[in-house]
Amino acid sequence: MEAAPLGWGRQEVDGWRKGPWTSQEDTLLVEHVRQHGEGRWNSVSKLTGLKRSGKSCRLRWVNYLRPDLKRGKITPQEESIIVQLHALWGNRWSTIARSLPGRTDNEIKNYWRTHFKKGKPSKNIERARARFLKQRQEMQSQQQQLLQLAAGQVAKDENQDGGGARTGADDDDRGSAVVDDACAAPSSPALAAEAETAAGHHHHEDLIMHDAMDFMCPMSCALLLHGAVHQGGGTGSCCGSTASDEYGSGEEDGATWGSLWNLDDGVVVDDVTTAAGACTLW
DNA sequence: AATGTAGTCAACCGCAGGCAT
DNA sequence: CATGCCTGCGGTTGACTACAT
Numbered sequence A: 001m002e003a004a005p006l007g008w009g010r011q012e013v014d015g016w017r018k019g020p021w022t023s024q025e026d027t028l029l030v031e032h033v034r035q036h037g038e039g040r041w042n043s044v045s046k047l048t049g050l051k052r053s054g055k056s057c058r059l060r061w062v063n064y065l066r067p068d069l070k071r072g073k074i075t076p077q078e079e080s081i082i083v084q085l086h087a088l089w090g091n092r093w094s095t096i097a098r099s100l101p102g103r104t105d106n107e108i109k110n111y112w113r114t115h116f117k118k119g120k121p122s123k124n125i126e127r128a129r130a131r132f133l134k135q136r137q138e139m140q141s142q143q144q145q146l147l148q149l150a151a152g153q154v155a156k157d158e159n160q161d162g163g164g165a166r167t168g169a170d171d172d173d174r175g176s177a178v179v180d181d182a183c184a185a186p187s188s189p190a191l192a193a194e195a196e197t198a199a200g201h202h203h204h205e206d207l208i209m210h211d212a213m214d215f216m217c218p219m220s221c222a223l224l225l226h227g228a229v230h231q232g233g234g235t236g237s238c239c240g241s242t243a244s245d246e247y248g249s250g251e252e253d254g255a256t257w258g259s260l261w262n263l264d265d266g267v268v269v270d271d272v273t274t275a276a277g278a279c280t281l282w
Numbered sequence B: 001a002a003t004g005t006a007g008t009c010a011a012c013c014g015c016a017g018g019c020a021t
Numbered sequence C: 001c002a003t004g005c006c007t008g009c010g011g012t013t014g015a016c017t018a019c020a021t
Helices: A023-036 A041-048 A054-065 A076-089 A093-098 A105-116 A123-157 A168-184 A189-200 A209-230 A243-247 A250-261 A272-279
Strands: none
Touching: A023 A041, A023 A054, A041 A054, A054 A105, A076 A093, A076 A105, A093 A105
């Protein structure tokens, strides 16, 4: 079916076609990639005659035409992984996508927004969450031992400050950053690289839940240690927090998910207390 | 059967980082 | 070293579809 000239209004802007791709355009692009490989997207229009910007070509290829794409619904396993990785990395869709072979960042992003933006996790999510939290709790005791060891060393370098000096309140102008730093994102380039590596090691295989756990939990530990140091032993409990307290239950659950899991919300947390709660997510 | 609403998906935009010149 | 270009990422928008009323 020919792409209807709907929605995007104009079909051509500055000589570039916009809007839905036609099958002919797809064919041209696929053929181009087959011959020249991925990359050099800006040269696609010159070489193929496609009236599409390099950006548009790349997007079309990555999100739709790539042969290794897995079409169809997100499976429960994938859903679990998405949930867990999002908790670990936040809205780093491309990073999450690397752990889900055949899935694109766009797909995952859309899925997340569809399923969790409104704060209503599915049964699968609930199960995955419960499973994950259980395992996390098991790790907690081990981590506390590690923490004690680490704290001994940290005490030499940093004041233990005893007051949890670094709370959301201290970062009023960067509320989401607090969450990002403490929970979602590795708080150092080294950790970030580690995270990337950890994810990358699993590219070649279909990640099932256990695989995800295998690399996530070490990461969580790393974050935990780092976070604890970073936050002066305050709320940075990372893996070490309890499930029920963090997520609430029943009807509130939705709202809680909405605010805690949606790191991209303009206001991530409603108040300082919640902010602290958000930071203890992991 | 018609209409309204919510969910899903594809595509665009702006920004930032990396790299080549 | 500075600049410009290219690529990739995350956020947002809009159309289509399915479901409910």
